[in-house]
Amino acid sequence: MADLKILTARQHIQNQSAASVVEPHWGYADRVVPCVNDAGSCNYLDIVYAAHDMGMYYTGIIWATIGGILILWAIGRHFLRAHPSGVALPEKSPEDVNKRRNAIQRFTTAVPTYARQYLLPDASRFIFGRVTRTQVLTLVTLVGYLTIWSFVGIGWGTWITPVKNSPGVYNTRSSIGPFADRVGVIAYALTPLSIMLSSRESILSLVTGLPYQSFNFLHRWLGYVIFLQSSIHTIGWCVVELRLYQPQPKVGLAWIKQLYMIWGVVAMILLLFLVVLSTPWGIRATGYEAFRKLHYVLAMVYIGACWGHWEQLKVFLIPGLVVWLIDRAVRLGRTALLHYNFLPSGHMGFRAAPADITFFKDEINGDVVRLDFDHPQDAWSVGQHFYIMFPEGSIWQSHPFTPLSLPVFGADTQKHSYIFRAKGGETRKIAELSAKRSARAADPQDSHEGLMGNARLSVVLQGPYGEQTMRDLASDSNILCIAGGTGITYVLPVLLDLASKPQNRDRKMSLVWVVRHRGDIDWVAPELAILKQKCRNLRAAMHIYVTRAAEDAHHEPAVPTVAEKAVDTPCSPTKEITPVAMAKSSASSVSVSSALSVHGVSKSELNLDHLQARPDLRLLVEEFVSSTVRGRTDVFASGPGGLISDLRSIVAGVNSGAGVWRGREGDVRLTCDDRLEW
Incomplete structure (x- = not known):
């Protein structure tokens, strides 16, 4: 031996x-x-x-x-946050201080602008x-x-x-x-x-x-x-x-019969499987959820095989295992704390959140489901997302969703609203379950206990995760939001947050939303109504592009959408938006029709204006940037991968490091939903 x-x-x-x-x-x-x-x-x-x-x-x-x-990065973040100009200035005359501060500010702005020009595109x-x-x-x-x-x-x-x-x-x-x-x-x-x-x-x-x-x-x-x-x-x-x-x-x-070599061969085989399964081809062949579970199992067995191959280097393997175990433990702990609430019996325990279902049938492109529920928790930050698990579907799968509702800091209960399109797998299963429950809730003959007149679905949250998009937003930034389909959930909270605060008269804001059908507007009709009512800067700058209006003409009656049937109400832009107000806002009492510019459908008679209407993103961005009064431009985007790739190139093109250095405008930043790259 x-x-x-x-x-x-x-x-x-x-x-x-x-x-x-x-x-x-x-x-x-x-x-x-x-x-x-x-x-x-x-x-x-x-x-x-x-x-x-x-x-x-x-x-x-x-x-x-x-x-x-990492240490320098952390120090730099703290230093720049404490000193926005980037450098502590010595005591000099006010004119010298202002000149130097302006030079430093232009330099610290021009450098990232130059970087975006060349490094932002795909x-x-x-x-x-x-x-x-x-x-x-x-x-x-x-x-x-x-x-x-x-x-x-x-x-x-x-x-x-x-x-x-x-x-x-x-x-x-x-x-x-x-x-x-x-x-x-x-x-x-x-x-x-x-x-x-x-x-x-x-x-x-x-x-x-x-x-x-x-x-x-x-x-x-x-x-x-x-x-x-x-x-x-x-x-x-x-x-x-x-x-x-x-x-x-x-x-x-x-040599090959030795135990350390046998483990080495096993490690290489496992590593080959990990690489093949992580390619786009491998993920498509197995499905994302199967890939993810296999990836976890194979990775842990691979580390064990590496240990068997060369135990002397366990100094690198143990920290990897520790990091992975901490990650899993923190995930479970956060989920447990998030759902540790009062049960109907009055005792404390783990409880899933019951969400109301709104179902939108779409046999061609995939049904869309909207979930709305209130949950006792602290507020998250705009731009963050939650992983949602549906116990009635599978406890082994969770999917990332961005809430389109506005978090309210200081409130005991937060309103959650999500929309997602069912493509396949778990989301298809949940959509089918939602369709059945919606039909049963609408049937007056069905008195199934627990529905209480509404279709409901249990959800378990994990999070929040992701970027805090509003954290570094300047008070005079101009806001251009571009979304495709269900990507509207990423940009709407940005606009709702700005609408809930005092508004800068010179700030320019615009929303561009690309949807397939006219009826898709109803997904977020209450939120669009709030923006129309509360956001003075956005009233004439909400543009919706319907790309498949021809299908509407052949398959749908020419009737107004829920959003377009609404009746106008007076605007009070200074009133604060709360989850209660959002819940009470309905398309039947608040109008969004005068705020929407619907391209591809004529709003007067709802006849076809253009068979296909797609926005020229380059023209939209360039015109928006050139028409701003002052301040930088922040572009928030979410949608299909092609839309994000196009916007990266367009935003890179309108950035001008030389212009910023000379004191002119040219600082345009893009914040997009990176989850689409998964």
Whole structure:
């Protein structure tokens, strides 16, 4: 059984019986000192152990670099928040102070504007998908940094050494082995980072302020990098053990039968499965939920196989496991606390939230479901989303949804409103259940206990997660919101939040919403009514584009939508919006018709105006930016991937770092729903 021990392969050219000292090396096999082998073998061992020791130092440098960047990022965030101008100014005359402050402000604004000009558009979509050049630049920088540490500190050479008890047979020892070990060590060292990049309860988000989904791209591609490193490690040692060491096939067969090698083969097979299943093809073939569950299981078994392959590097595996377990525990804990409320019996316990269902039938594109419910909890921030699990469907699946309702800070109970389109899988199952319950609730003959005249569905929340879109919004920013389909849930809270506050007369605001059918407006009719009533800046700037008006003409009667049948009421823009007011606002009492510019449908007779109406996004953005009075422009967008990609290029084009530096306008920022990149 001695030949099955993990370290046998790294000790077989050392004479253990002649050892006077056993020299420990962190992360590697102990070395026998002095070396009593032939001169070539001893020189080779010098290179092997020196390269490994340097590699362990280099992994420390890699993690020190990552930690240093995060610390500087956190300090910079705190400093810039405390000093918006970016620099504490010395005491001088008011004129000098103002000049310097203006110069610093222009510089700190021009730099990110220049960056958006060149780094905001999508990179190669064929290779990377719909991600910005910023993310690809980050990946390229990381890969370049890792490549440097993969090669430096290795003594390159070749040594021909005799094989004991085999006259005329020689081994070829080279630096292929030390190099293969180096990339393998770095692959182990990157494992905790890969898990940190995938965590929903993200430590990286706490430090950087970036939402956890911003790291999904790096997590996926870092996995590809680890697979490449592991492949190089495997191929390198296969060349050494199956070709350069003699005699063959005796040496090769003895090597592959060792326990540490069996675990190494298992780890590579698992890593191959992880990579294949994480590709777009793999996700489509298995389905996202199946991919996600398989990914968790395979990743944990892979870490176990890595432990079995080389236990000495568990220093990198244990932190990865700890990060993953903390992430899962915090998720469960947050969900439990969010739903720990009073039960109907009067006792405290876990209780799902009962949501009222509004069902919108759409056989062609997929039915749409709206959920509304009140839940006792603290307010979330505009732009954040919740993961929702439907116990009546499956307790093993949850989906991210952005609430279109406005959170109210200080309130004991928050109103939640969500809309989603059923495509397949769990959402299709929930839509079918919603359709049945809606039909039963509408049937006066059906007195099923528990419906109480309304169709209801139990939901379990987890969150909130994501970016706080209003946190860094300037008071004089001009707001352009662009949404496609159910993406309206991401931009509506931004407008509702602005409508609930005192409004800047010079601030320009506009909403552009692209829908397939005229009836889709009814999804959010109460919220549109509130914006019409409360938001003075937005009254004449709500534009809805109906892209399939021809289908409406052939399949639907020419009758007004719920939103368009409403009756106007007086406007009181200073009244604060609350969840109660939102709940009481209905399309039958508040008009949105005069606030809507519906393209593709004539509003007078509801006859066809254009068969197809799609907005020219470039023209819309350029005209909006050029017509602003002052201040920067913030574009909020959510919708199909093509819409987001187009907007990235358009917003990059209207940014002008030179214009900002010269004191002119040209600072245009884009905030989009990154969850669409999943």
